[in-house]
Amino acid sequence: MTAKLFEPLVIRGVELRNRIWVSPMCQYACLDHDGMPHDWHLVNAGTYAAGGAGLVMMEATGVSPEARITSECAGLWNDAQRDRWARVVDFVHSQGAAAGIQLAHSGRKGSDYRGFTAEAGKTKPESEGGWTTVAPSAVACVGMDVPVELDRAGLDKVVDDFGAAARRAVEAGFDLIEIHAAHGYLLHQFLSPLSNRRTDEYGGSLENRARLLLEIVDRVREVVPESMPLFVRFSGTDWVAEGGWTPEETARVCSWAVDRGADFFDISSGGLVRDIFISVSPGYQVPLTELVREQGRVQAAAVGKITTPAQAEAILQEGRADAVFLGRELTRDPHFALRAAKELGVEIDYVPLPFRAATWA
Template sequence: MSKHREKETADKVSGAPKQEIIDEPSGVSAVEKLAENAEKQAKKARKEEKALAKAEKKARKEAEKAAKEAKDGKDGKDKKSEKKAKKSKKAAAALAASAAAAAADADTRAADAAPLPKLFEPLTLRSVTFRNRIWLPPMDTYSVFAQDGKPTPFHYQHYVSRALGGFGLIICESTAVAPEGRISPNDVGLWEDGQVDAWRWIVDDIKKAGAVAGVQLNHGGRKASTGSFSLGYINQTVPAERGGWQPLGPSPIAFGKCVTPTEMTVEQIHAVVDQFRAAAQRALWAGFQVVEIHAAHGYLLSEFLDPLVNQRTDEYGGSFENRARLLVDVVDAVRDVWPAGLPLFVRVSATDWSVEKGSWDLKQTIALAAKLRNHGVDLVDVSTGGIVSGVSIPAAPNYQVPFSEAVHHQVDIPTTTVGLITEPRQAEDILEQDRATAVEIGRAALREPYWPLRAAAALGVDRNDAPYPPQYIRGAYGTKR
């Protein structure tokens, strides 16, 4: 693996500061050359060590001879022998120093030639370089207690601490494109210009900590206006007197215990497209470098995709092309305002886990991913479930990885995977086997904000190559005190 270093530059698109990864050198051939040179240096060091041992042995013999002559009273020869012994010892010491330096140089070259684990290889999409492939997925915190959509100091600490912890990308939680698009009344948003400044200080310090700042834009659809830990009404619709509202959906079909949504008119559908466009523009103003469109987990865009939820008979329902129309329109609208140099992601549920005939499945997901790639999407964030209620999900370590692998290879598009990925070796194996382009560490990161640093130690990454903040490196894993 090539050795990487970071260089502070300005983003060509927005002018924001960024860390650029410089390869010195790069490519498989360069790695092989470094390894070959390291082996030559090691052989040279071993040869010099042998010469050193021989010189030391000779010096000892001459010193012993000089001592014997001195004891016998041969003063003239004594001085001559002593001088010769000192000269031999000096030569031996110089040879020892040279051998030690050569050995140290060989060790350094060998370390430089050793490949980094896949988790810590940089990745570049468009003009954005991620320092590693350990990413924080969007996880709702339901912590806007003022219900105004503005992130708070809690959100600052939550996201910046994980940037300091070494994650390569921080994707901020589901951010509503409209007030009625919030999953709960306590969600963050980008539906008005006044919310931009509340995000900017968080985004700035994510970048200063070395991570890329991303945001997930979403509309909750029929699952909007549900409860939270502070409000109650878990998995239910929050009443109007507690800040709730009437949710919208593609068809009047309720999710679980939630109220039946109002079926959207075509005009309302068009308005949602405009809302995503405007929210993406505000995300750019706030300094985000990645936008992820949320088309998973049973929120509005995934509701339109799934025939069990979307039973419309107009141009937004029925055939696969019609059901995918809203998402494609949203992608095109976001790309209209999102700079060509910045990457665009889409999160999908690869299956709804239903056994009903005609439900959303991997085959349709693959067809959708190919369509999204042709409309300027750079990466598909592959998850599953959440679209229909009452299904059985076989949750287990890596249970969603096969879906990411299928999309990655059959569509030839970068993907990331999630779902009970908790251990460094587990995550590294996913990338080594080319089952995804990056991994997302979700719930494990809630209890361990510095997970990437532990992963680096577990996988043998030198602390100088691990994503430690300079202030923290003296406490790196493996230090003696």
């Protein structure tokens, strides 16, 4: 039996050398508050690429200043940021990995304090570098300020900002783009009835709640090459008993997104509602990916509590996902892919020369 983890995957014009992918993880490292990636981003992404990952997905990257989660988050709303990202992309490519970028808008969860700090989860006031947030409806996230409901001009700006950021991503040399529609951020806020109370064409029915996302898929597809894959990350469920976003709705919107030019889906969960219990166990989100693949008839990756090569391989061998995204486990072991090849008995030709004395080489 061959290891599916190490089977290349071709999506449009991009071949990914394996199916062990770096989940987009916020770094909160732009300490000048200008959205500019710097040496931390180069070293962090480069470490994963040298460690054998097939795809290195950059963190949630704001398509405008107000799209960031925190003032320390990275951005792609100007050419200077594009040029800094190009340096990161070039090194990732030099190690044989593909480089992706997750384009994002935080919506009502923006203007937060820096992640992993005591203040996180509260709105930072403008006097400290925060901003007024926007959302589908004037409904606050618990613990944060009430956002401003987006009007027609605001909706158009969001679509334009995603398009402009996608164009810069192409210019920076990224291999693929992921649209962030998960974890309670703006596009997820539109999708879920819990946060979308609109009565116009962007609220109510599933078709209406998905409208903004699909408009963004259209715009991004217009500005990127035909050969460039387009991913979308969804939260597969809000983890509430009634009235929230569901796996079945996720599958339907995935199929609509494919019709508009999306190629691949990254299925996570939660993030919209705070203070709820989620039973987190090994591979707890894999069933969501499985359902979305089957009902939406799409390709999708699993993410969440995937921690061993054997577990990751079993998910693929059982046909439950087409690839795996790893976050915390890759943070603990950036060389996970090299170790996985050793444990699964797979010979690979991309172990960096300085690493070949290691026991897994």
